[in-house]
Amino acid sequence: GTEAVGAFWAAPEDIVRRCGLNVRALMFPQRMNLLELSRAGNVSEALALARARPVVPVLPQLEKTDDAIHAHIPEAAGFGGSNFIFSRREPEPQKA
Numbered sequence: 194g195t196e197a198v199g200a201f202w203a204a205p206e207d208i209v210r211r212c213g214l215n216v217r218a219l220m221f222p223q224r225m226n227l228l229e230l231s232r233a234g235n236v237s238e239a240l241a242l243a244r245a246r247p248v249v250p251v252l253p254q255l256e257k258t259d260d261a262i263h264a265h266i267p268e269a270a271g272f273g274g275s276n277f278i279f280s281r282r283e284p285e286p287q288k289a
Contacts, residue, residue, distance in 0.1 A: 221280075228272065
């Protein structure tokens with residue numbers, strides 16, 4: 194594979210929903226941007242929202258827990274929080 198391993202057309206909220214159901218894999222930055230786009234009803238609204246937001250550089254700080262990897266980002270980035278699930282960790286198989 195490469196950066197893109199598949200393509201399809203869908204509304205941003207549908208893509209986020211599919212990924213939440215583990216139907217598709219979605220990288221963290223794309224997921225966060227699609228969540229932002231899903232707040233807009235059309236292109237004009239999306240552009241207005243983008244113009245109103247400050248540009249905040251985001252370099253997630255990752256934290257591993259037993260069940261997930263969390264991404265900590267600046268609250269000022271405007272994604273509605275500062276602690277997000279980056280990826281879920283699969284439980285380790287029990288050894289007999």
